[in-house]
Amino acid sequence: MKELFGSPGKASGLLLRTGQFFFAGASVGAMASAAGFSISTAFCYLIASMGLQALWSLGLACLDIHALRLKRRLQTPILLSLLAVGDWVTSILSLGAASSSAGVMILFVVDSDLCKRDRKLECNMFGISIALAFISWFLLAISSYVMMWMLASVD
Amino acid sequence: MKELFGSPGKASGLLLRTGQFFFAGASVGAMASAAGFSISTAFCYLIASMGLQALWSLGLACLDIHALRLKRRLQTPILLSLLAVGDWVTSILSLGAASSSAGVMILFVVDSDLCKRDRKLECNMFGISIALAFISWFLLAISSYVMMWMLASVD
Numbered sequence: 001m002k003e004l005f006g007s008p009g010k011a012s013g014l015l016l017r018t019g020q021f022f023f024a025g026a027s028v029g030a031m032a033s034a035a036g037f038s039i040s041t042a043f044c045y046l047i048a049s050m051g052l053q054a055l056w057s058l059g060l061a062c063l064d065i066h067a068l069r070l071k072r073r074l075q076t077p078i079l080l081s082l083l084a085v086g087d088w089v090t091s092i093l094s095l096g097a098a099s100s101s102a103g104v105m106i107l108f109v110v111d112s113d114l115c116k117r118d119r120k121l122e123c124n125m126f127g128i129s130i131a132l133a134f135i136s137w138f139l140l141a142i143s144s145y146v147m148m149w150m151l152a153s154v155d
Numbered sequence: 156m157k158e159l160f161g162s163p164g165k166a167s168g169l170l171l172r173t174g175q176f177f178f179a180g181a182s183v184g185a186m187a188s189a190a191g192f193s194i195s196t197a198f199c200y201l202i203a204s205m206g207l208q209a210l211w212s213l214g215l216a217c218l219d220i221h222a223l224r225l226k227r228r229l230q231t232p233i234l235l236s237l238l239a240v241g242d243w244v245t246s247i248l249s250l251g252a253a254s255s256s257a258g259v260m261i262l263f264v265v266d267s268d269l270c271k272r273d274r275k276l277e278c279n280m281f282g283i284s285i286a287l288a289f290i291s292w293f294l295l296a297i298s299s300y301v302m303m304w305m306l307a308s309v310d
Contacts, residue, residue: 040266042258092250099251100258103197107259111195145303152307 006146008060008083009067009074016143017064020057023136024050024094027129034125036118042100043126049097050133053140056090080151087144094140098133105130161301163215163238164222164229171298172219175212178291179205179249182284189280191273197255198281204252205288208295211245235306242299249295253288260285 006016027050037043060083067074105126108114115123161171182205192198215238222229260281263269270278 040258041261045258095247095250096254096257099254100261102251103195103200103255103258104262106196106255107262148300148303149307152304 004146004150006143007075007150008079008147009064009072011068013143013146014061014064014068016139017057017061020136020139020143021054021061023132023139024054024057027132027136028054030125030129030132034122034129036121037126039121040101040104042097042104046097046101046129046133049093050136053090053094053136056086057140075150077151077154080147080154084144084147084151087140087147091137091140091144094133094137098130098137101126101130101133159301159305161298162230162305163234163302164219164227166223168298168301169216169219169223171294172212172216175291175294175298176209176216178287178294179209179212182287182291183209185280185284185287189277189284191276192281194276195256195259197252197259201252201256201284201288204248205291208245208249208291211241212295230305232306232309235302235309239299239302239306242295242302246292246295246299249288249292253285253292256281256285256288 003010005012007013028047031037031043031047031050037047063074066072105123108121108123108126115121158165160167162168183202186192186198186202186205192202218229221227260278263276263278263281270276
């Protein structure tokens with residue numbers, strides 16, 4: 001089995017997972033602290049999806065730290081399959097959440113003037129949260145591709 | 156190289172491409188025929204993205220027909236790389252478009268009563284178009300995974 005950048009149980013893998021956790025957590029924080037986020041279901045779904053991603057990435061970061069400390073290899077086919085499925089499901093949910101929030105955000109800012117009219121909505125915070133969610137999804141997508149590639153080249 | 160369901164140049168691949176083209180085209184048709192779709196940028200982006208996907212799938216369906224008629228193999232690494240990159244870019248754009256439209260749609264139907272208040276908006280047609288877009292994206296995702304899997308198991 002090849003050793004790729006971002007493989008589980010390597011320092012690069014740990015770096016990716018930490019980045020995913022950090023950006024997903026920051027996205028949840030930014031959205032939850034913005035006044036009026038509950039106006040749209042898409043924003044609530046973003047919090048749920050980014051919360052799930054943060055938990056998933058934190059769990060895998062702990063697994064990476066464990067493997068690095070004990071110098072154990074994690075690349076067994078069964079574990080890789082589990083990680084690949086989990087990564088893909090999480091990344092599809094995250095992209096869906098980030099995109100739907102972005103669609104609503106563009107409706108608020110460009111198509112209607114809701115953000116200008118309703119000063120109680122913190123549209124800047126919505127935007128920051130969505131941008132962080134896209135960065136987090138991008139890092140997760142890299143992990144997903146690496147996982148898939150390793151799994152496909154096992155046999 | 157393994158022969159998988161949905162490989163390029165096989166009947167199952169042609170079936171997948173035809174399905175993608177059909178659903179993407181139907182999604183464009185449903186959205187473009189719905190009155191008031193230009194109220195949201197996300198709906199316009201759905202038309203653009205599904206249009207691109209329909210063209211891409213039609214092109215690859217023609218390639219599959221050509222390969223099936225002449226009984227030629229299409230699984231060269233260079234062609235597979237091109238198809239895999241194209242498939243992935245298209246499927247990420249499609250999922251983004253379908254999700255952002257779904258986010259706006261939920262805002263219209265659940266969060267606000269815009270669909271009930273504004274009878275000029277054909278919300279049912281929006282919903283049908285978004286559902287067709289998700290089906291088309293799902294078929295494209297299958298093709299993308301098959302392409303990626305074949306590419307990873309080449310070497």
